[in-house]
Each structure stands twice: as structure tokens, then as C-alpha cells.
Amino acid sequence: MSYIQRSATNANTTPFDVGKMSGNTAVSGRQIFDTFNAPWLSVNTSTGVISADTAFFTEACFSPNSNTYGNSRVGNSTGSTLHTAGQIMPESSTSSAGGSGRGDDIAYYYSASHYPTWLYAGNTATAPDTDLSHIKVMRL
């Protein structure tokens, strides 16, 4: 039997993590969440999929690195529904930009395997602001 020393910030045991985008890993031209601390979470840098041996809940926040106009949807690439997706509308001084509706920014998902990404981008920059884009992870 092996043991590890207990630590208040022990990433081996905490059920929480906050992932980021390094800005250096793209799948189909779009940056992915590739930076995590929890060792129970793995990232496939070829597909953008983050996975674990059991299911976990995520709240993904995407932010473009520039203000423009448009109306974008983000969420999990497989199984995402409109009520789990998030909507990104960067601030713009263009009075005719946008659309007929505006919802929450955050994309939810719960599974052992996630691929949080831009599902649709209509005239909205998908290059990320790597300081603002993040994904909260909770192991349930």
C-alpha cells in the first residue's frame, strides 16, 4: 500500500479544478482548454476532449480576445442542448450588431468525457482571451 503526504492544496484529492487555455493548443483552428492541475483529469490535445474515470460537472466560460459583433454559442460538442449551452456576445459599439435574444454566457455539462468548444460563431472572434477564458470542474 502506498501513501502520499496530506496537503491542504493536494491536487491528488481535491474534487475541484479550474482549467485554462494556454493559447498554444488548437483543434480545428480553435483553442482548447489544455491546462489543468487535477491529476485525475486528462486532456487529449488532438481532440480537445477532457476526461476522467468518473463523471464530473463543468462550467465553461469562453471569452474572445477582441471586441467585435455577432452572436455565438458554446457548449459540449457531443450531446449539448440549448439549455446547457452558453451564449457569447462581446461588447460592441456597433448599434446594429447582435440578435433577438441574449442568454447566459456559461456552458454546463456533466459526463466523464467533455469537449467544451465553440459550437457556432457568427462574426464573433473565437481566438481566446486566455486570461478570461476558464472552465470550472467539480467531481461529483
Add this chain to the structure above:
Amino acid sequence: MTYIKSGLPQKLDAQFNLYHNASATIANDEAITYADEDTSFGKSFSLSRSGAQFTLPVNGSTYYLEASIVYWHTSYPTVNYNYAVTCWYDVTNSAYVGIQSNICSGFNISEGRSGNIVADETAKFATSGGVYELRLKTTSGMLTAVDTPSGSGYGYVNARCLIWRF
């Protein structure tokens, strides 16, 4: 020195109910009803609800409520600088509770360019139990619905309500 056994990542002891398909009478202080529940994730728990009201039993659990609507309007493109505020409402004590949300209209120019309208789009509240509903607290007048109609295009999302039990 204290040791723990390795290889045992912790889990959060929690379940969540996810509701969607929102509707409301468009006026101040009106309740918002989420007609459907998404149980596909397999983490839901039994919860009594009637119309817009959720009855959270007092049984030692802590509940965390977070809900968002869609600011939907049919007066495109003349809806600049409008917004809606939602907040959880304690039905038993007839009082607004928690952190209210503020959601702007679909025009990018409306977010952050019209005074005090930048805020979280999700209303939040934590409680040990009671009867609660989400309410449309105030609206600036151009709101026509609190959810996206079906078939509205690729860029839109739907309203949703998450109730966590810890």
C-alpha cells in the same frame, strides 16, 4: 505527520436538477415557470414543484439555486439599452432573496454601454429549505419572452434552472 491513502480522489456529495423551457407573464414581479426537467445526466433528485414553485424539504441538506432566462424581443432592431432583472423569491415570507441577475437585450451595444446593466445573468440563492420561485423582478419594457422560441437559429441558447443539493 499525517498521511492519507493515495489514489483516492474525492468526490463532491451532490446532486442537481436541471429545468428548462421557461415562460412567464411579462410584467414586474411575475413568477417564471420552467416546464421541463432534463434528467439525462443521471444526477437528479426527487423534488416537489408546482407551477413556478419549488418546495425544498428541510432535511439537513443545503440547496443552491441558480437560474437564468433569455432576454427575447421581437422588436429587432430597436431594442438597444434594455434589460431584465430576475431574482429568487421566498414564497412563504413574501420576500426577494439572494443575488439577482441582470440580462441585457441581444444587441452587443447594450451590454456595458448603458449605465448600471452589467451583472451576472444568473440569479443565485443558497438555503436549507423552503418554498421558492424565480421572479421577473423588473424589466425595462422591451422584453417579449423569457426564453428563445424553437427554431430561432444557431447563435441562441435557452433559459435554464439548476437546483443543487449538497
